[in-house]
């Protein structure tokens with residue numbers, strides 16, 4: 001049987017790299033599409049692609065999502081069975097400085113991906129949303145069926161808009177679509193703009209690390225290998241438009257009007273930020289210079305996923321203990337930067 005083909009956007013990114021690696025290991029053919037944006041160190045992105053290119057099942061195009069003609073051409077040539085759309089302008093804090101980048105990448109870019117998915121009648125379109133869409137919600141853990149209308153940043157707002165846009169296309173064109181709500185992803189090859197990377201660098205370099213809200217923060221840290229395992233299994237969980245709303249099971253976010261659902265992909269474990277910092281110090285064997293700061297604009301004090309739906313759909317739930325995940329990250333960091 002011919003290998004199934006998956007078009008992965010954001011393949012040079014943190015999650016896209018790990019997902020592509022897993023799919024290749026499982027015999028899929030993967031085409032990666034990435035604009036190599038300079039939001040963070042482009043060399044890290046190039047290195048991730050170089051690793052993937054060692055597998056003959058991987059090919060790639062460098063291009064921006066906003067370039068609809070190029071993206072269409074790639075989709076025509078590769079003819080994917082499945083599209084996993086991960087490319088985006090990510091980051092909560094940067095969205096305060098440069099909101100327009102989020103509109104360009106996340107709104108226009110996602111629209112172009114949806115158009116290609118529709119034209120090619122892919123079996124399944126899967127796209128990244130975020131736990132940030134839960135915004136000011138305080139009932140925890142967060143469930144996919146609760147109302148999520150209080151986004152606090154333009155990043156979160158563009159992702160919520162993506163969910164809406166995707167629902168409309170799923171409804172209009174019978175395009176099976178799954179939106180993932182990821183919860184603070186971490187692990188080897190991680191993003192330099194995220195806390196784990198910055199804390200590790202600060203502790204190794206002996207420079208102060210900024211700890212927001214005086215450390216009174218909780219995050220549902222999700223290990224990247226668990227996360228991509230969840231994505232891989234969700235590829236097979238193709239949503240089917242229900243005949244009647246009564247057919248939707250309790251707790252399932254399946255739409256009554258479209259082959260569409262939203263799924264939390266999180267560890268379902270609320271970890272105190274200071275415990276996370278302790279784990280990094282232990283892994284490195286050095287103490288941090290802690291610079292306690294106020295809560296940052298647009299930030300939320302806690303996130304925590306209910307991962308019941310993911311488990312129901314796939315039989316799987318992430319389970320890596322954060323101390324083990326931190327150890328793996330630090331080992332990668334020390335090797336990569338030969339510190």
Ligand SMILES: NC(=O)c1ccc[n+]([C@@H]2O[C@H](COP(=O)([O-])OP(=O)(O)OC[C@H]3O[C@@H](n4cnc5c(N)ncnc54)[C@H](O)[C@@H]3O)[C@@H](O)[C@H]2O)c1
Pocket residue numbers: 009010011012013014015016033034035036037045063064065066085086087088089090091104105106109128129130131181182183184185186191
């Ligand atoms: N990492 C997390 O904790 C987290 C949490 C929630 C949601 N997400 C979402 O998951 C997805 C992947 O995140 P990540 O952590 O791998 O981020 P990342 O920044 O490492 O990867 C995104 C990739 O997309 C590319 N890209 C960005 N804008 C583009 C554009 N307009 N055209 C083409 N390529 C473009 C970048 O070059 C980058 O390689 C994103 O949609 C992000 O919003 C991530």
